[in-house]
Amino acid sequence: MKKVSNMSELFERLNDLKVVFFYGQKFIPIIQSIIDFMSETVPLLEDINSSISDSTVKIPKAKDQINNVTNATELATTEILDTVDSISAEIGKVENDLKTIQAKEEERNIIWNKIKENLSKDSNSIDLINKYENLDSVTFIIPKLLEVFDKTKNDVNNIALSLQVQDITSQQLASVNHLIESVRQRLSSLVMHLDETEIKDIESLQSIIPDTSAFNPEAIYTKSKEKQETADILVNNRLNKASQDEIDKLFS
Amino acid sequence: MDIKFLVVDDSVTMRRIVINSLRSLGYSDFVEACDGKDALDKLGTDDGINFVITDWNMPVLSGLELVKSIRGDEKHSKLAILMVTTRGVKEDIIEALQAKVNNYVVKPFTPQILKEKIEQILTAV
Numbered sequence: 001m002k003k004v005s006n007m008s009e010l011f012e013r014l015n016d017l018k019v020v021f022f023y024g025q026k027f028i029p030i031i032q033s034i035i036d037f038m039s040e041t042v043p044l045l046e047d048i049n050s051s052i053s054d055s056t057v058k059i060p061k062a063k064d065q066i067n068n069v070t071n072a073t074e075l076a077t078t079e080i081l082d083t084v085d086s087i088s089a090e091i092g093k094v095e096n097d098l099k100t101i102q103a104k105e106e107e108r109n110i111i112w113n114k115i116k117e118n119l120s121k122d123s124n125s126i127d128l129i130n131k132y133e134n135l136d137s138v139t140f141i142i143p144k145l146l147e148v149f150d151k152t153k154n155d156v157n158n159i160a161l162s163l164q165v166q167d168i169t170s171q172q173l174a175s176v177n178h179l180i181e182s183v184r185q186r187l188s189s190l191v192m193h194l195d196e197t198e199i200k201d202i203e204s205l206q207s208i209i210p211d212t213s214a215f216n217p218e219a220i221y222t223k224s225k226e227k228q229e230t231a232d233i234l235v236n237n238r239l240n241k242a243s244q245d246e247i248d249k250l251f252s
Numbered sequence: 253m254d255i256k257f258l259v260v261d262d263s264v265t266m267r268r269i270v271i272n273s274l275r276s277l278g279y280s281d282f283v284e285a286c287d288g289k290d291a292l293d294k295l296g297t298d299d300g301i302n303f304v305i306t307d308w309n310m311p312v313l314s315g316l317e318l319v320k321s322i323r324g325d326e327k328h329s330k331l332a333i334l335m336v337t338t339r340g341v342k343e344d345i346i347e348a349l350q351a352k353v354n355n356y357v358v359k360p361f362t363p364q365i366l367k368e369k370i371e372q373i374l375t376a377v
Contacts, residue, residue: 074263074264074265078264078265078268081265081268081269081272085272157272157276157363160272161269161273161360161361161362161363162360163265163269164265164266164269164359164360164361165360166263166265167261167263167265167266167338167359168338168359168360170263171309171338214262214309214310214311214314215309216308216309216337216338216339218338218339218340218341219338219359220338221360222360223360226340227340227358228340228357228358228361228365230340230342230345231340231345231356231358234342234345234346234349234356235345235349235355235356238349239376
């Protein structure tokens with residue numbers, strides 16, 4: 001009886017095995033597709049890894065180029081300021097010369113009036129004086145010239161003031177550089193997670209991370225007076241000993 | 253009163269523009285510094301400086317730290333300080349005022365604004 005029982009147990013086990021094979025056959029295509037997927041994905045991941053590595057290595061170059069732009073604009077601005085200073089100095093010289101001529105002309109007029117007074121009884125001299133006075137003089141142009149020079153000087157000063165844009169854009173570029181550096185650091189850590197190889201020069205690159213306190217990411221070149229007005233209100237309220245609550249109320 | 257300005261900015265361009273503006277307002281005595289630390293060094297060696305015009309965002313030592321150092325130093329605590337910066341949000345201005353700057357100018361500025369603020373400071377002092 002025991003033999004019969006053992007046989008039926010064997011058949012049960014064989015049945016179980018059959019079920020396993022049956023389901024195994026169903027799972028084989030799934031396992032195959034997982035293997036196919038992995039064999040396709042691994043090279044893709046390697047590609048992504050190498051792309052990230054490439055990008056990470058290229059980022060310092062982008063940063064260098066931004067720094068070059070900043071340096072070039074600073075150099076150009078310095079040259080413009082040199083030229084503006086030189087123009088201002090030349091205008092100043094001509095202006096002074098014209099003022100000297102104007103002052104001498106006033107002296108000449110005083111002497112001339114005295115001559116006229118002394119010759120007032122001689123009719124021939126009076127005729128000559130009248131003819132002389134009717135001749136055009138260059139001196140009447142001087143006030144007009146001084147006016148033109150004054151306006152030109154103002155325009156030149158305004159050019160110099162507009163060059164504040166260089167400082168502001170260099171802060172914006174420094175901010176972009178900082179963002180690029182942050183992306184590079186993230187990419188580097190990603191590469192290190194994907195593949196344990198370290199991006200070369202990563203240590204040396206740390207030293208060129210810009211100091212965030214050295215630029216204002218919100219720097220903007222604008223003619224709007226709004227920010228200065230805000231500053232004026234706050235300064236005036238401070239001078240008038242306004243409380244912080246009162247200051248806050250002004251802006252709420 | 254003779255005024256000797258210490259112009260602090262990491263941008264060469266901005267230092268020149270500030271100094272040119274001061275010159276156009278009739279001032280002629282200036283010392284330059286490229287950051288807060290350089291400014292403190294200059295203050296340590298030049299007793300004639302009585303007016304500081306400083307930027308905020310600078311490497312090594314910022315303008316705000318410079319202001320705090322000056323105000324915390326008995327010898328220089330009474331110096332006139334004008335902050336000239338691109339930072340124009342309310343919180344920044346309040347922070348600078350709490351650090352005890354005398355006045356505040358937002359870049360880009362005009363010589364007229366600079367004149368007005370310098371005169372306000374000199375009148376108050």
